[in-house]
Amino acid sequence: MKSLAELQALRDSMKNKMGIRSDESGCTRIVVGMATCGIAAGARPVLTAFTEEVGKRNLTNVAVSQTGCIGICQYEPVVEVYVPGQEKVTYVKMTADKVAKIVNDHIVNGNVVTEYTIGANAK
Amino acid sequence: MQELSLNILDIVQNSVKAKASLITIRVIEDIHADTLTITIADNGCGMSEETAKAAVDPFYTTRTTRKVGLGLPFIKMAAEMTGGSFSIQSAIGVGTTVTAVFGLRHIDRMPLGDMCSTMLTLVSGSPQIDFVYTHLNAEQDFIMDTRQFKEILGDVPLNAPEILNFIKDYISENDFPFVV
Numbered sequence: 396m397k398s399l400a401e402l403q404a405l406r407d408s409m410k411n412k413m414g415i416r417s418d419e420s421g422c423t424r425i426v427v428g429m430a431t432c433g434i435a436a437g438a439r440p441v442l443t444a445f446t447e448e449v450g451k452r453n454l455t456n457v458a459v460s461q462t463g464c465i466g467i468c469q470y471e472p473v474v475e476v477y478v479p480g481q482e483k484v485t486y487v488k489m490t491a492d493k494v495a496k497i498v499n500d501h502i503v504n505g506n507v508v509t510e511y512t513i514g515a516n517a518k
Numbered sequence: 519m520q521e522l523s524l525n526i527l528d529i530v531q532n533s534v535k536a537k538a539s540l541i542t543i544r545v546i547e548d549i550h551a552d553t554l555t556i557t558i559a560d561n562g563c564g565m566s567e568e569t570a571k572a573a574v575d576p577f578y579t580t581r582t583t584r585k586v587g588l589g590l591p592f593i594k595m596a597a598e599m600t601g602g603s604f605s606i607q608s609a610i611g612v613g614t615t616v617t618a619v620f621g622l623r624h625i626d627r628m629p630l631g632d633m634c635s636t637m638l639t640l641v642s643g644s645p646q647i648d649f650v651y652t653h654l655n656a657e658q659d660f661i662m663d664t665r666q667f668k669e670i671l672g673d674v675p676l677n678a679p680e681i682l683n684f685i686k687d688y689i690s691e692n693d694f695p696f697v698v
Contacts, residue, residue, distance in 0.1 A: 397688040399670060405684055406674050429643065431589045434528050435519050439635055446642060450679035461643040463531070466583040 424477040430464035436471035444494035521631025525593040536562025547655040554620040561613040600624035634689040645677040
């Protein structure tokens with residue numbers, strides 16, 4: 396059973412590592428739409444999957460964040476990826492299963508997963 | 519919404535938008551009264567009486583990206599179809615409290631679902647806001663208060679991956695299962 400005493404220990408061990416994390420500039424941002432439309436379509440497991448995948452790979456210059464309704468509710472769950480110096484990429488009809496491929500191919504190796512983008516799915 | 523924890527996540531986003539600094543979420547199972555009560559209270563900007571009344575109308579929204587606002591109508595409908603009730607108390611400058619009462623054993627009551635994921639999503643999305651999640655019934659109670667975490671953590675951020683992992687385990691190991 397996790398207790399607050401364990402949090403204290405975790406804090407002490409993290410104190411020493413602090414400052415290694417790079418600052419926000421030059422940081423890749425993964426933004427998940429979390430309004431009613433996104434949540435109802437399944438955005439919560441998508442967000443959780445991104446957080447876990449980024450944590451597992453220890454990607455310190457990647458930030459996973461949330462936003463409201465982007466205005467294209469029919470394509471939810473929607474995820475936007477901002478890589479500094481590049482155009483924004485919008486992934487649509489996301490599922491947790493698609494997350495690992497996006498992190499691996501796009502975030503880490505720089506190849507957009509075209510088949511999941513809005514361009515490939517818009518009708 | 520497939521589960522009530524998603525409704526909760528959705529409604530709390532309103533409190534976040536209202537610039538609350540403290541958001542309290544209470545889930546109370548009362549077997550004798552046969553009710554499940556969900557209360558979401560914030561100290562955000564609040565609403566006028568007219569706005570609070572209009573907010574349950576699906577065609578009322580303050581946003582400009584689309585013309586509908588379904589968050590509150592969804593949870594109101596989910597509560598009322600189980601023989602329960604729904605109310606909003608709000609005052610400008612004080613905050614808003616949303617209360618939804620469900621028929622605990624009613625066949626149409628959706629399961630509460632994954633509260634752990636809902637709390638993690640909220641904490642990671644708005645680490646600057648204090649969240650208190652209380653789950654109680656006649657025998658047990660579980661309270662998660664991020665102010666407690668922050669006091670221990672000091673300048674270590676609440677949304678660091680290691681800390682979020684801890685909070686995930688903390689909730690999933692200490693929160694008790696729902697009775698019905």
